[in-house]
Amino acid sequence: MSGGALALVQPLLRCPVAGHREPRGLDLLDGGRRLRCADGHSFDIARQGHVNLMGGVAAGANADTAAMVAARERVHDAGLLDLVGGALVEACADLGEAARLVETGGGTGQHLARVVAAGSQRVGLSTDVSTAAARRAARVHPRVASVVADSWRPWPLLDGRVDAVLVVFAPRNAAEAQRVLRPGGTLVVVTPEPDHLDGLRGRAGLMTVQADKAERLDEQLGGRFEPVSRHAERRRVELSDEAAADLALMGPNGHHTDRESLLRRRPGGPVTLSVRVARYRRSGA
Template structure:
């Protein structure tokens, strides 16, 4: 629940602690944040035009993940031992991966961060020890410095300096990123966006000097998808921003059923670089 995350949250305006006050969160400096009736809270520091995935994309993601096709990715996430503190998922979407990690860590509290309100409405109900927070990953995160033992970042944007700031010195960052082989059977058939061949190296380069790579695992597996799940898979990703649902459905319908699709991602664990100083 959101109230369980309060020891780890910080006011986005002044950085002070937050307390529950009726249906709001409030800091000692009287900055107040209303809790939505669906259970999440907006802790945006400043107005943003970035609103994340659309409601249709969120529904597609929920349908696809509910079918269990990405279970091998979850199994890789569960091999990482958290450091002291909470577990924060930056770009958590509906909270699917965070909920699975919390199931395996019964003593932990989880914070799901995302910019999409439709996603957080679902994330707020994804697990009883999960709190859902609306914020922009490119703004300072409303999380106390050094309070997170494990940061998850699954197919999501990442702000290296802020991820480093919130991470406990003994904590870990886990990034799941697609390889150039990810969903290759659908890329040409449905006109999906392609992935650079050096995607993993790009991620590591951009995280430096805040993080050092500890371990990288290739997680690659085949999925036999009915048409509805293939449509959901395409519809939950960035391709949906420039291709209509009807067009996706027509292209998938022309493929054999089930559609055999390769999932190919790297699961990379990073340690915080101790030489980087934070001032928050």
């Protein structure tokens, strides 16, 4: 993350420390090397480009490891998730050239970078509880900044400053998304369909997708967001053992198995990539 990227998103940022006086905004100081609030809480910009805004709270066991992040990068580089990136660009097409976007649980930031690149003045902020992921996201695009933050805790963002929140295969904090979005702002949620990774699941022994995910999503967002559109994206691919292992290891399954064990199972072969893209509008004034 360059100082320029952080300067672009700085007006959105909020100090994460509890028991704070107002205002809670963060100023960029020391030539882009440090953030500080009016109460004197200070956060150094890491040499790799990200900044930790967890407010002193340690990341949980769900944080992606460096090996999981590397697998995700290879999956993106191979174009296996282009159907997701393309769908996000389309869902955000009417946001305008200067939209301010946040992706929570953004991982390596490639999806957000693609949406930001679709507008000449768009800026993006990727948040993730994984430091390894945040390091990668800090380098993904000159108009994308990266912070370490937990999707389940209060987000380090000021109220009503964001035009769109993206959530791709990540925890959905409806209350925080509503708080940080401007009135009428957009929420785009990508979830796996029940047949996502069919073929690979059996060969690699992966966890299954709950069949009622879409219904539970609507219930979770009800009252805070109004549904706008929903559609599925599906693609069938033939993968080598190495590529199939990357696809398995980039997600939650990466916490429960290792590459060597997966490769012994010969996971390559036909795989279904199947996701649902749902767009919502923030309710209320």
